[in-house]
Amino acid sequence: MVKNSFISVTFQEKKKENSGSVEFQVLSFTNKIQRLTSHLELHRKDYLSQRGLRKVLEKRQRLLSYLSKKNRVRYNELISQLNIRESKNR
Secondary structure, three states: OHHHHHOOHHHHHHHHHOOOOHHHHHHHHHHHHHHHHHHHHHOOOOHHHHHHHHHHHHHHHHHHHHHHHHOHHHHHHHHHHHOOOOOOOO
């Protein structure tokens, strides 16, 4: 399954313990975003998938902003592990 191949070893340990953690949710949303992006490269006029991608991006952004406010160290580690964006020290 595609989902299991993307999850790294560090997150597999957390999956067994707490699959509702912010880190795991961001990881699963990132996986879903990558799949939808590759789908939309082939099917440019699939507007329902575009809408779904926007919704998942918004959910991931809300979780990341929550994590950045709650624990900046965990946020920076997650951003660097997933290579979502460059981490900025504020």
